[in-house]
Amino acid sequence: MKFKKKQASTKQNVPTASLPDIIFMLLIFFMVTTVLREYDIKVQYTLPSATQIEKIDNKRIVTYIWVGRDGRVQIDDNIVVIPEIQSIAAKKRREVPQVIMSLRVDEGSRMGVVTDIQQQLRKGDALRINYSALQKI
Amino acid sequence: MAMLRKRSSRDVEIPTSSMADISFLLLLFFLVTTIIDVDTGIGLVLPPPVEETDIVKMDPDRIIKVLVNSSGDVLINDEVATLAQIHEIVANKLRAKPKMVVSIKTDRETPYRVYIGALDEIKQAYNILREEYALQTFGAGLKELSKEQMDSVRDNVRQSISIAEPERTR
Numbered sequence: 001m002k003f004k005k006k007q008a009s010t011k012q013n014v015p016t017a018s019l020p021d022i023i024f025m026l027l028i029f030f031m032v033t034t035v036l037r038e039y040d041i042k043v044q045y046t047l048p049s050a051t052q053i054e055k056i057d058n059k060r061i062v063t064y065i066w067v068g069r070d071g072r073v074q075i076d077d078n079i080v081v082i083p084e085i086q087s088i089a090a091k092k093r094r095e096v097p098q099v100i101m102s103l104r105v106d107e108g109s110r111m112g113v114v115t116d117i118q119q120q121l122r123k124g125d126a127l128r129i130n131y132s133a134l135q136k137i
Numbered sequence: 138m139a140m141l142r143k144r145s146s147r148d149v150e151i152p153t154s155s156m157a158d159i160s161f162l163l164l165l166f167f168l169v170t171t172i173i174d175v176d177t178g179i180g181l182v183l184p185p186p187v188e189e190t191d192i193v194k195m196d197p198d199r200i201i202k203v204l205v206n207s208s209g210d211v212l213i214n215d216e217v218a219t220l221a222q223i224h225e226i227v228a229n230k231l232r233a234k235p236k237m238v239v240s241i242k243t244d245r246e247t248p249y250r251v252y253i254g255a256l257d258e259i260k261q262a263y264n265i266l267r268e269e270y271a272l273q274t275f276g277a278g279l280k281e282l283s284k285e286q287m288d289s290v291r292d293n294v295r296q297s298i299s300i301a302e303p304e305r306t307r
Binding site for chain 2: 051
């Protein structure tokens with residue numbers, strides 16, 4: 001006696017009609033979560049390199065301070081003078097209490113500028129800082 | 138004679154089967170073009186402004202003073218050293234007395250590159266100690282530790298790097 005396999009009469013294929021929707025959802029998720037904040041960097045700088053560096057995971061709490069080769073200081077999109085930094089730092093600190101000030105200083109700058117900026121940051125009560133550096137190979 | 142347009146009986150539909158492929162392409166395009174540039178660097182916490190805290194005089198025996206001058210010469214507790222020796226000397230001193238505070242001070246003319254180098258060396262000294270502590274207590278290197286163990290290592294080998302108060306020059 002032969003057994004015949006029963007076959008369902010319905011079509012056997014995975015419905016793919018909702019696939020585009022799923023992919024679009026993914027796409028929108030990625031588009032929303034990526035932080036696109038580009039700054040016009042108006043100073044020229046080369047970061048120093050170090051071996052013991054850490055990553056900052058949360059980009060949203062970081063404020064960058066650039067110091068260029070010529071000693072000009074930029075915060076966000078503006079060139080600032082050093083005495084202004086205190087009030088800017090205080091404002092940032094009010095907006096984001098756990099703010100990290102990331103110093104992107106040209107490797108050839110003099111420490112005098114950096115010390116002055118640090119003094120201003122201390123007065124502005126933005127105490128968490130980070131010296132941006134690249135991984136030394 | 139009227140021209141009659143022939144009407145096909147097929148039902149008219151836009152083919153949507155390739156839609157998924159198109160949106161996949163879009164997704165890939167966005168994934169490839171977004172630059173996720175992670176900021177890396179050396180983190181520190183500045184001391185609060187001087188006006189608020191009274192200056193605490195510390196026992197000089199508890200401080201490791203690292204002075205860096207403008208030409209990159211280093212003085213550790215009044216002994217001359219080079220940049221590359223810092224991690225060794227500081228690690229030895231910390232091993233003898235774990236609760237020491239490392240204080241770093243630079244000249245106004247010191248290049249930033251040298252300062253970062255010195256800071257890096259001090260961090261490296263702490264890393265050496267942490268590695269040793271991890272091997273002693275957990276029997277594994279820093280990289281194999283779990284998060285809780287890592288926290289315990291951080292608590293037990295605490296980093297205390299202080300930026301010395303700059304002298305008033307102007």
